[in-house]
Every structure is written in C-alpha cells, then in structure tokens.
Amino acid sequence: MSEKNIPYKIYLNEDELPKVWHNIRADMKVKPAPLLNPGTREPMTAEELSHVFCDELVKQELDNTTHFIPIPDEIYKFYKMYRPSPLVRAYFLEDVLGTPAKIYYKFEGNNTSGSHKLNSAIAQAYYAKKQGLCGITTETGAGQWGTALSMACAYFKLDCKVFMVKVSYEQKPFRREVMRTYGASVTPSPSMETEIGRKILAEHPDTTGSLGCAISEAVEVAVKSEGYRYVLGSVLNQVLLHQSVVGLETKAALDKYSIKPDIIIGCAGGGSNLGGLIAPFMGEKLRGEADYRIIAVEPASCPSFTRGRYVYDFCDTGKATPLAKMYTLGSNFIPAPNHAGGLRYHGMSPILSQLYHDGYMEAVAVEQTSVFKAAEMFAKCEGILPAPESSHAIKVAVDEALKCKETGEEKTIVFGLTGTGYFDLVAYEKFHNGEMTDYIPTDEELAVGFAEIPEQ
Numbered sequence: 001m002s003e004k005n006i007p008y009k010i011y012l013n014e015d016e017l018p019k020v021w022h023n024i025r026a027d028m029k030v031k032p033a034p035l036l037n038p039g040t041r042e043p044m045t046a047e048e049l050s051h052v053f054c055d056e057l058v059k060q061e062l063d064n065t066t067h068f069i070p071i072p073d074e075i076y077k078f079y080k081m082y083r084p085s086p087l088v089r090a091y092f093l094e095d096v097l098g099t100p101a102k103i104y105y106k107f108e109g110n111n112t113s114g115s116h117k118l119n120s121a122i123a124q125a126y127y128a129k130k131q132g133l134c135g136i137t138t139e140t141g142a143g144q145w146g147t148a149l150s151m152a153c154a155y156f157k158l159d160c161k162v163f164m165v166k167v168s169y170e171q172k173p174f175r176r177e178v179m180r181t182y183g184a185s186v187t188p189s190p191s192m193e194t195e196i197g198r199k200i201l202a203e204h205p206d207t208t209g210s211l212g213c214a215i216s217e218a219v220e221v222a223v224k225s226e227g228y229r230y231v232l233g234s235v236l237n238q239v240l241l242h243q244s245v246v247g248l249e250t251k252a253a254l255d256k257y258s259i260k261p262d263i264i265i266g267c268a269g270g271g272s273n274l275g276g277l278i279a280p281f282m283g284e285k286l287r288g289e290a291d292y293r294i295i296a297v298e299p300a301s302c303p304s305f306t307r308g309r310y311v312y313d314f315c316d317t318g319k320a321t322p323l324a325k326m327y328t329l330g331s332n333f334i335p336a337p338n339h340a341g342g343l344r345y346h347g348m349s350p351i352l353s354q355l356y357h358d359g360y361m362e363a364v365a366v367e368q369t370s371v372f373k374a375a376e377m378f379a380k381c382e383g384i385l386p387a388p389e390s391s392h393a394i395k396v397a398v399d400e401a402l403k404c405k406e407t408g409e410e411k412t413i414v415f416g417l418t419g420t421g422y423f424d425l426v427a428y429e430k431f432h433n434g435e436m437t438d439y440i441p442t443d444e445e446l447a448v449g450f451a452e453i454p455e456q
Contacts, residue, residue: 021242022279024351026066027287062237063237086110090105109418135153135228136158136222137163138232139232143164146184160184165189165208165214190209212331234269235315244276262412263293266415268363300366300368301335301441306365325353326350329446331453333446343392393415397415
C-alpha cells in the first residue's frame, strides 16, 4: 500500500491528535505555480527564500511531493494544550432552520489566541528558535494572527514585531493589548518606521492600510535586522500545511461515526483556514477516492476569487516580495475600512487558486450585513459568539441548509468555525446600531488594482 493510500486514522495518535501534517500538493496533478524572483522572473531558489524565511520553512514551502510531514515533538506537545478541537453537531441551528440537513462545525476558538492561527504560529516560532534566531516579524489584519504569533513567541522566548493594519489597530485595541501582554511590539501600518511605510504614507497620507502594506513593512524589517526572519499567517504553502491538523481531526471524527460530508464550507481571505480544513477531503477528491462539494466564502468587499484575476502578482503593496500566481485584486488594492472581518488580503493561496482554477472547488462572495445576521443567529442557537471571518462560512452553511429544506434533501454540511468574536464587539455594535453598510467595489475601482499587476 502506498503512502498516499494509507487510511488517515493511521496518522493519528491514541489521543486522536494528528502526528503529521498533510501536504495537499502531493495529491495535485497540476502543482501550484512556483514563486518567482521579481527581478529575474525565475523560480525562487531555497537560498533566495532563506533570506526572508526560516530554513526549515523554506523546505516545506517548496515540497510538492511528500504527502505527510511528521510534526516535531515540541510542537506536538504544545498542540496538546488545546487539541484536538471539537467537531460539533449544530442541533439547535438545525432546529431553528427546520432543515433536514445535518450541520457540523469544527471549532478552533478554544485557545487563548481565539482562533486557528495558533496551529501555524507555534510551528513557525519553533523553527525560528531551532535555527537560533532572536526574533521574527509579521503583519496582522484583524489581529488573530498577531495574537497567535505573540503567544507562540512568548512560549519560545523570541522577540516578536507585529505590523497591524491601521484600521484594525484603531478598531480592535483589545486584540492589540493581548499581543502586548505576550511581549510583542505592535505598530499600526503603514508607519514611519520603514522606508516602504514612509513611501506609502507620502503617496496616500489618509490610507487606512492593508495587509499588503503591513507585509511590506514586516519583510523590510526582517531582512534588515540581524537574527530575524519574516513569518506569514496565511497564503503560503507552509501555512496551509500546518493548518491541515484541522482537516485531519475533522475527517477522523467523521470517519469514527461513518459520516461522509456532502458539502464542506470555509471562509477564505488568504486561505489558511479553508486549506487546512479541506486538506484530507480534497486529497481523496484529487485521487478519485471520494467526492465532495467544497465552497470557499469570501467578502463581497474583497472578492479575490470571484472577481480577481488568476495571474502572477506581488504579495505586498511595496512590491518587495516574490511574485505568486494566485487570484488577485492587485497588490495595491485597499479594501473598504468598514469591512469588519479579517478577510482583507488582495490575493489567495496559490494552492487554493490552482484548485479553484481547475474546478475542484467553488467560491461565493457575501455582503457583511448578511454575514452578521447569520452570526447573530448562530450565537443565539449554539451559544458561541463567532468571529466575523467564520461567520462568512456560517452564512453559506445556513443558505445551503435552507436549500435542503426546500428540496427535502438530507445533506451533511461541515464548516470551519475559525474562532470567537469577543474581540470584534465594535463590529457587532455597528451591526446592532444599524451603522454597518455593505460595500461592493465597482469594476472601475477594481481596475485601479488590476492596473498595477505586473506584465505576464
């Protein structure tokens, strides 16, 4: 029996916690396009990437063939603090909807960071420590990633420098303070602390920032600081690899009770949550062993999948990073500041972009007021205040369950609940006060971002 055909339960310990990460690229017939050097337009080498990323993470980033990568003992021990996370049947939500559908959610909010981001944060911090580095830099949007990374860096006694998108820095002071509690420095981006930040502010003094801006600043500081490397909370292959613990646990729990999902739904900003959730299921689909309907849900205000272009583009606004082939709105796209969730990145994971381009998954964009209506319903039914990001998946899960009500079909729906929304109460307040609006960029507005995409 080949490695890829061994049942997934073989890769779980007796406590039902995965002892490996699942590399979905090994199952893909058409691999994600390689990162390109922006100067030469040639595939980035391991040596080139090692100036920005930790050495072991570079190996994981470039590995297209190894199906399962062992989780180091130090990371496994940390995972045991909060994993395995629960897979919950949403009985109360089903009753309220009056649907014959069975709805399950994988809840990733039962850790101090409040989200799934900790799964990759602890891995990246571990490899930085193992390499003998003194610190790491990063960006964060809504703050979940920055919170998770600051916690991981405190655990391994690493310095942590976080550039937080300015609008989120101002709207979510409590998330910022959690990062500072763990010892991280938090800077609103764009800032005057970097060359790229000063340039962006000179050109756009009133900008509310974007993940692309914050990435540029974090990368600049990393490459100019001795003993530092840059880490990223989504998009990259290595991040989806680490997040596969979510999907492996989900599949193991479903298999234990002989449950096969019909529909798997995840919110999509850069792709870490969705990519991790679907990994083992997509592996079966790619190998022709099973079929699932997989839906990516993104905000209508930042519609990378549904209205973006599948091309090579910069991963940051300052154009200091490698080029990635992905669905993108252009590296200088600035999402509307009223958008309450963290799904604000201009591009999408190269892995998910390739899978979407090849027709293995669907994508839908939803407006934020409808997202918060679904979030409020879920909170009342299931007793968890969901993160705005997760609520995009809740919205479409509800829609699909209501379709089942109309048709009488008893489908099984699984979605990812990436975390809690207790640091997002300003957004909930705006929704309840009727101050939240639905912003959808016009074709003309998107054209501004597309105009900056490099010639292909």
